[in-house]
Amino acid sequence: MRVTVQKEGLVKKIQDVMRAVSSKTPLPILTTIKLSADLEGLTLTGSNSTMSIQTVLPQSEQVEIKEVGAIALQAKVFSEIVKNLSEGPIDLIVSNLKAVIRSGKSEFKLNGMNAEEYPRLPEWETDYSFYLPSQLLRTLIRQTVFAVSSSETRPILTGVNWRLQNEELVCSATDSHLLALRKVQVPESSPFNIVIPGKSLQELYALLPDTDEIITMKTNSSQMLFELPHLHFHTRLLEGAYPDITRFITNEYKMKMSLSTQSFSQVMKRSLLLAGNYHVVKFISNANGEVRIISQSPEVGELIEDVETSSITGEETNISFNAKYMADALKAHDGDTITISFTGAMRPIIITSPDDEDILQLILPVRSY
Amino acid sequence: MRVTVQKEGLVKKIQDVMRAVSSKTPLPILTTIKLSADLEGLTLTGSNSTMSIQTVLPQSEQVEIKEVGAIALQAKVFSEIVKNLSEGPIDLIVSNLKAVIRSGKSEFKLNGMNAEEYPRLPEWETDYSFYLPSQLLRTLIRQTVFAVSSSETRPILTGVNWRLQNEELVCSATDSHLLALRKVQVPESSPFNIVIPGKSLQELYALLPDTDEIITMKTNSSQMLFELPHLHFHTRLLEGAYPDITRFITNEYKMKMSLSTQSFSQVMKRSLLLAGNYHVVKFISNANGEVRIISQSPEVGELIEDVETSSITGEETNISFNAKYMADALKAHDGDTITISFTGAMRPIIITSPDDEDILQLILPVRSY
Known part of the structure; x- marks a missing residue:
C-alpha cells in the first residue's frame, strides 16, 4: 500500500473513526484503526463491540493512491503521530505489517x-x-439521549426507543425517574420499533453535520446503519421489549403553569447548590398563584426563591422533586416558554412546550417528609 | 454587617482569593473565605498554610457599606452561589453567624x-x-517555575531560588535533572537569598496583571509580600540552603548549534510519541554537521527525524536525553532561535538564547545502552 494524503483531511477522518475506538477492549485488534487503500480511495475503520465507523477519503487532488493494500495501526499512537506532523503531504507506505509515515523531515x-x-x-x-x-x-438525539439510564441494571433503558408508526417517529428515553420524548413526522415510512444504544447516538450526534443534508437510515430488528456523507455509522441495537411509556402521559392536571425556560433553569441551578446529593427541592404554590422554590441543606443553609409565572391555573401544590432532572429536562427545550403540569401528589410532573407539540419530558416527584 | 455590592466585581474578587483556599485542609476555618466590611470597603481573605490572599472592594458606587462587621463563609458554596445569582446588586446581611445573600427574587x-x-x-x-x-x-515566574521539583524528597527543590546581589536578581529552579535560570536587573536593591514555594508563584502568576504596573515586594528570610493593585499576596518562604547551581554552568562546549525554537519544539513533541515512559531520545550529529533525532519504542515503532540547524560547530556528538525536559525548556524561550551547547558525554546540555543573555536552561544527559 502506498498513499499520499494531505494532513488536514487525514486528521479529520482519524478523529471521526476514533469515536468508535475504545482503549478498554479485550480484543487487541479493536484498539487499532484499519486503513485500506483501493481505487475508490483511502478507507478508515474504527470499531468497538457495539458500533463501527467507516469513512472514505476519496481519491482526489488531496489523496493519491499509488498502490492498493491495507493495514491495522494502533489507533492512539497513529492519531497522535498524524496530528503532530508538519503541515503538507504525508506519505503512507505499508509492507510486511509495518507502516512508514513520512512527512517533511x-x-x-x-x-x-x-x-x-x-x-x-x-x-x-x-x-x-x-x-x-x-x-x-x-x-431529536439531543432532546432524548440525556435521559437514558447510565446503570446496567436494566440494559434496555441505556438505549433510546425509536418507534415508527402512522408515519410518525416517536423517540423516547427514560432512566425510570426522568423521561424524555420527541416526535417527528416521517412521510412514506413503514412501522418499526427498535432500541438504539445511547452511547452510539452520542457519538453519531458529534458526527452529524449541522446542515439540512438528508441522512439515510437502514435498520432491521438487530442492526442499524446511518449513511452520512463519506461516512457509514453502524450500530448494533439493544434486544428486549422497551417499556410502554405512553401510559404515564396524560393531558389532565391538578395545577398547570407557564413560565420562562431560561429563568426557571437559573432557579434550578441555584437550588442545586444547596439541594444535597439527592438534588431534592420543594415546590409550593398558593391560592394566589404565588410560586416558591425552597432548597435546604441543614448544615450549609437554605435558598428561598420566588418564581415568576406567565400563567397559572389549578389547585395549590406542595411537592418535592429532583432539581437535577428538572434542569436536564429544561435544557432540551429550545423555546422561550415552558408549561409544567402537576398531575397529583405522587404522579408525574409533565414539562411541555407551548410552541412545539412534539416535545415532552416527565419527571416523577420525590416523597419528602 | 450589611453591604450592597455589584455581582461582577464580587465574582472576580472571590475567584482571586479562592486561589489560596484548599479543600484539603485539617482546619475547617481554612475552607472558608473571610469577609469583613469596614469604612474602607469589603475585604475578602483566603488562605492555606502557605499563602494568603487578601483583596479589597473599596467603597464606591459599586460597593456600599451600610454596617461594618465580618463573617467567614464556606468558600466553595459561597463562590458558587454568587456566580449563579442573576446580574445586578447583591445584598449581604450578616447577623448571629448567618449570612443572608439577597439578589433579585x-x-x-x-x-x-x-x-x-x-x-x-x-x-x-x-x-x-x-x-x-x-x-x-x-x-520570570513563567521561565523558571516549571522546573521546580514536584517531589517532597528534597522540599527545598519545590521552590524557586531568588538571589539578589549586585543589583541583579537571579531566579532559578531545578528538580535536579532540569534547571531553569532567569536574570533581571533590579536597581537600588540590597542583597538577599530566599526560596519561594513554586505553588505560591503559580497562583501569584495568575493574579498578576499583564501590564507595566509596578509591583512592590517585601521580604525577610521567612515571609514575602507582593503588593498588587487592591490585593496583597503573602507567602511563607521555604527554609534551608538552596544548592549552588552556578557550578554547572559553563561557557565551554564540545559541540554547539543554533536552530529554530519552534521547529525543534515540534521535533521534541513528535519524538515523545515513541519515547516511552522515560522520554529518552537519541541525538546524533556527524562530521558534516548533520543532526538527527531517533526515538524508539520496541513494541510500537520508531521515529527518525533530520533536524535543520542555522549553525553548528564542534565535535561529532552522540548523546541521549529526556525529550520532555527539552520540550519544557524550549517552551520558556520567547525568541525565534535557541542555542544548544553540549559540554561532554555525561555533562550538562545548556540551552540559551542568542537574543537574550538573561535566560538559560540546563538538562542532564541520560545514560543509554
Whole structure:
C-alpha cells in the first residue's frame, strides 16, 4: 500500500473513526484503526463491540493512491503521530505489517497488525429505510439521549426507543425517574420499533453535520446503519421489549403553569447548590398563584426563591422533586416558554412546550417528609 | 454587617482569593473565605498554610457599606452561589453567624463561622523591599517555575531560588535533572537569598496583571509580600540552603548549534510519541554537521527525524536525553532561535538564547545502552 494524503483531511477522518475506538477492549485488534487503500480511495475503520465507523477519503487532488493494500495501526499512537506532523503531504507506505509515515523531515516506522484480522461488519438485510435531515436528527438525539439510564441494571433503558408508526417517529428515553420524548413526522415510512444504544447516538450526534443534508437510515430488528456523507455509522441495537411509556402521559392536571425556560433553569441551578446529593427541592404554590422554590441543606443553609409565572391555573401544590432532572429536562427545550403540569401528589410532573407539540419530558416527584 | 455590592466585581474578587483556599485542609476555618466590611470597603481573605490572599472592594458606587462587621463563609458554596445569582446588586446581611445573600427574587441563608477564628497574618518586619513591573515578574515566574521539583524528597527543590546581589536578581529552579535560570536587573536593591514555594508563584502568576504596573515586594528570610493593585499576596518562604547551581554552568562546549525554537519544539513533541515512559531520545550529529533525532519504542515503532540547524560547530556528538525536559525548556524561550551547547558525554546540555543573555536552561544527559 502506498498513499499520499494531505494532513488536514487525514486528521479529520482519524478523529471521526476514533469515536468508535475504545482503549478498554479485550480484543487487541479493536484498539487499532484499519486503513485500506483501493481505487475508490483511502478507507478508515474504527470499531468497538457495539458500533463501527467507516469513512472514505476519496481519491482526489488531496489523496493519491499509488498502490492498493491495507493495514491495522494502533489507533492512539497513529492519531497522535498524524496530528503532530508538519503541515503538507504525508506519505503512507505499508509492507510486511509495518507502516512508514513520512512527512517533511520526519520518518515514522510503526508496527501494524494484519488488516485481515480486523472484524468485518456482519452481513444483514435491511428491513426498513427512512430519511431525515441531519439537523433534525441532531435535535431529536439531543432532546432524548440525556435521559437514558447510565446503570446496567436494566440494559434496555441505556438505549433510546425509536418507534415508527402512522408515519410518525416517536423517540423516547427514560432512566425510570426522568423521561424524555420527541416526535417527528416521517412521510412514506413503514412501522418499526427498535432500541438504539445511547452511547452510539452520542457519538453519531458529534458526527452529524449541522446542515439540512438528508441522512439515510437502514435498520432491521438487530442492526442499524446511518449513511452520512463519506461516512457509514453502524450500530448494533439493544434486544428486549422497551417499556410502554405512553401510559404515564396524560393531558389532565391538578395545577398547570407557564413560565420562562431560561429563568426557571437559573432557579434550578441555584437550588442545586444547596439541594444535597439527592438534588431534592420543594415546590409550593398558593391560592394566589404565588410560586416558591425552597432548597435546604441543614448544615450549609437554605435558598428561598420566588418564581415568576406567565400563567397559572389549578389547585395549590406542595411537592418535592429532583432539581437535577428538572434542569436536564429544561435544557432540551429550545423555546422561550415552558408549561409544567402537576398531575397529583405522587404522579408525574409533565414539562411541555407551548410552541412545539412534539416535545415532552416527565419527571416523577420525590416523597419528602 | 450589611453591604450592597455589584455581582461582577464580587465574582472576580472571590475567584482571586479562592486561589489560596484548599479543600484539603485539617482546619475547617481554612475552607472558608473571610469577609469583613469596614469604612474602607469589603475585604475578602483566603488562605492555606502557605499563602494568603487578601483583596479589597473599596467603597464606591459599586460597593456600599451600610454596617461594618465580618463573617467567614464556606468558600466553595459561597463562590458558587454568587456566580449563579442573576446580574445586578447583591445584598449581604450578616447577623448571629448567618449570612443572608439577597439578589433579585433569590434569598440564600448561609451558616457561617466566627471571623475572629480566622487566622491572622503573622506580624513580621520587612528586611528588603524591591520593585518590578508586573509583566516582567510574570515572565520570570513563567521561565523558571516549571522546573521546580514536584517531589517532597528534597522540599527545598519545590521552590524557586531568588538571589539578589549586585543589583541583579537571579531566579532559578531545578528538580535536579532540569534547571531553569532567569536574570533581571533590579536597581537600588540590597542583597538577599530566599526560596519561594513554586505553588505560591503559580497562583501569584495568575493574579498578576499583564501590564507595566509596578509591583512592590517585601521580604525577610521567612515571609514575602507582593503588593498588587487592591490585593496583597503573602507567602511563607521555604527554609534551608538552596544548592549552588552556578557550578554547572559553563561557557565551554564540545559541540554547539543554533536552530529554530519552534521547529525543534515540534521535533521534541513528535519524538515523545515513541519515547516511552522515560522520554529518552537519541541525538546524533556527524562530521558534516548533520543532526538527527531517533526515538524508539520496541513494541510500537520508531521515529527518525533530520533536524535543520542555522549553525553548528564542534565535535561529532552522540548523546541521549529526556525529550520532555527539552520540550519544557524550549517552551520558556520567547525568541525565534535557541542555542544548544553540549559540554561532554555525561555533562550538562545548556540551552540559551542568542537574543537574550538573561535566560538559560540546563538538562542532564541520560545514560543509554
